[in-house]
Amino acid sequence: MTPPEASRLPLLVFDCVKALAFIGDLSMGQPTDHSPRTAWLAARLADAAGLSAADRDAVREAALLRWSGCTANAAGFAQVFGDDVAFRQAMLEEHPDWAEPLEALGDAGAALTPLAVIHCEVAGEVARMLGLSASTETALRHVFETWDGRGLPAHLAGDAVPAAVFIVALAGDLEIYSRVFGVEGALARLAQRSDMRYPADLVKHATTHARPWLKQLNELSSAEVDAALLTRHMQHSTSPALVADVIDLKLPWMTGFSRTVAATAAAACVRLTPDTEVHARVYHAGLIHGIGRASVPNAVWNQRERLTESAWEKVRLVPYWTSRAGRLAGAIGEAAELASYAYERLDGSGYFRGVRDRAISMEARVLAASVAWVALRLPRPWRPALSSDEAARQLLEDVAGGRLDGEAVDALLADADSPIRRPVNEAHTRVLLSVREIEVLRSISRGASNKEAARELALSPSTVRTHIENIFRKLECSTRAAATLKASAMGWL
Structure with missing residues (x-):
């Protein structure tokens, strides 16, 4: 049993990006138009900052996909913080910097670093798999970095961070805070983060233009917002x-x-x-x-x-x-x-x-x-x-x-006993995992720990660990979530 050709219905990358933005907004406890509105504001901010056309496109794409790694670390958030949706909503509306609440959270705050790594790696993989620009992928892999170097996952600072990261972060804060605290309250909070979360010159642009931008945005239809966000890379055909x-x-x-x-x-x-x-x-x-x-x-x-x-x-x-x-x-x-x-x-x-x-x-x-x-x-x-x-x-x-x-x-x-045979993606046949590595990958992709996978497969934990290291090396990733995403696309799971 194999699935039909998905190309029988026309589907743009933009359609998938919008769906992923919708899922991300639900995961973060935000209104389902949060990411499109953020992307629209980010595009205006990129224009004001004088970014190139290619960089402006990267800003649009990264803003829409900023939360595309949220499902990947939901299990981790739930394990550490309880309610993954409510906690992330509170982080956005009360503590927008991933780095900012770490001290207050104590030991639990330390858990945010590996969760950020998962999020960023998966978001970057999503951009790559959709055929978006390398600039978009890079921005998403560093989406929680800050100007002062206190961000995640790599603690990059200043110009070492892609400009799109700061623009998307500021636009997201402006969208949320203007909704929660009003425009004046939003601008006050942006000013507090000047030269910390994002550079001062971006805050100046936002302070100058926020009121007319928000007024215009609130008057636009969703179709008009979409038209302003569509980039060249998002006009190709794809599968959902x-x-x-x-x-x-x-x-x-x-x-x-x-x-x-x-x-x-x-x-x-x-x-x-x-x-x-x-x-x-x-x-x-x-x-x-x-x-x-x-x-x-x-x-x-x-x-x-x-x-x-x-x-x-x-x-x-x-x-x-x-x-x-x-x-x-x-x-x-x-x-x-x-x-x-x-x-x-x-x-x-x-x-x-x-x-x-x-x-x-x-x-x-x-x-x-x-x-x-x-x-x-x-x-x-x-x-x-x-x-x-x-x-x-x-x-x-x-x-x-x-x-x-x-x-x-x-x-x-009528076909009750026939297993579903997922086709292997021929574009990835150059990545060769052994039969045992695929068995280990299938086990850990379903949430098994190393010890649990070892018991299931009658292996030692050290052997499982070696297999996982080989899997990560071959798939060019460092987290189980990213390995799962890649392996699923290849037809292995």
């Missing part, structure tokens, strides 16, 4: 598969889930209709059906006991946020609207809309059944994986109970 991988990074036990759902749903559609556009549309929807998952703290997803009503309400809103992504332009928007029906049920017991019967299209019925089918056969923190027979019985019970569509389930079960 990278968006799926970034979504799944949030929870290690979800590695590869969205790609598997997409391929499974598309294969079922092939059995139901010859329409290749339907196949591709369902495939795209399967890839991004979890966009809204970024809004829910990891502690909720990892909970083993029955969810409280408040936690369950957060989960019910996951497809709502996915539907909000449906407002994005292009193929991503169309796919997101379909994807937001992934948890609806024919008897009205699903969420978030609670619609039933005819209100749920055949494409949505296939997607909903596919999500359930794949999820049941994978382990979750609150239950072990079900066998194919057990999962099939559960689906058939849902059909008998009027919750799932019988035709969609029959199409899924």
Whole structure:
């Protein structure tokens, strides 16, 4: 079973970037237009600073992708700080410098350095995999550096930091603080960080132009903002598969889930209709059906006991946020609207809309059944994986109970025992991992520690450590999240 060609529906890199910006804003507890607004302000600031055309494009791209590493370190934030979404929201709105709150946090503050490394490496990889400029990639790999050298991850200072980093940081602070404290309060806070977080000359530009810029921005439509942000590199065609991988990074036990759902749903559609556009549309929807998952703290997803009503309400809103992504332009928007029906049920017991019967299209019925089918056969923190027979019985019970569509389930079960074979990306065949290295990578990509991977694979911890070192060297990365992202794109996970 292999997925259909994603190129059957036109998709721009810009569509994927906007989706990743949306996910990043949810992860940071921000309004879902925060990153586009930041990018627009950053573009104005880059113009005022006299940057070259290429550098101005890098500013736009880096501003949109600034939070694209958020899902990669969500598990780490949850482990150290509890609520990964709420903590990051507080960091932005109360302590915008990653370096600033370290002393106040004590030992926990020291944990921010490795988390920043993960974020920056993954964000840089995202830019590279999307074919954006080298300047954009470099800026994202240093996105938390500061003018005074107290930033992360490398403590670079002054002109050693790409100018785009300071411009994006200042624009982001201006966007958030003007919303939280008003324009005057925002400018006062920017002044306090002059020649610390960013150079004084940028603060002067912002002080001079902030009021008219914000007034103009508030009068623009989202389409007008988009038009001002589109760069040459973001006009190429691509696949939304990278968006799926970034979504799944949030929870290690979800590695590869969205790609598997997409391929499974598309294969079922092939059995139901010859329409290749339907196949591709369902495939795209399967890839991004979890966009809204970024809004829910990891502690909720990892909970083993029955969810409280408040936690369950957060989960019910996951497809709502996915539907909000449906407002994005292009193929991503169309796919997101379909994807937001992934948890609806024919008897009205699903969420978030609670619609039933005819209100749920055949494409949505296939997607909903596919999500359930794949999820049941994978382990979750609150239950072990079900066998194919057990999962099939559960689906058939849902059909008998009027919750799932019988035709969609029959199409899924027609190939119940056939594993999904993800195609290897031929562009990466020069990277050769051994069979054992791939086994180790699959284990750690799902959250296993070195000791856990050693027990699972009957290896010594030192052997696992050696394999991981080799994996990082071959994949040219230094974190498990970046290795997972690269390996998923190569078809290894």
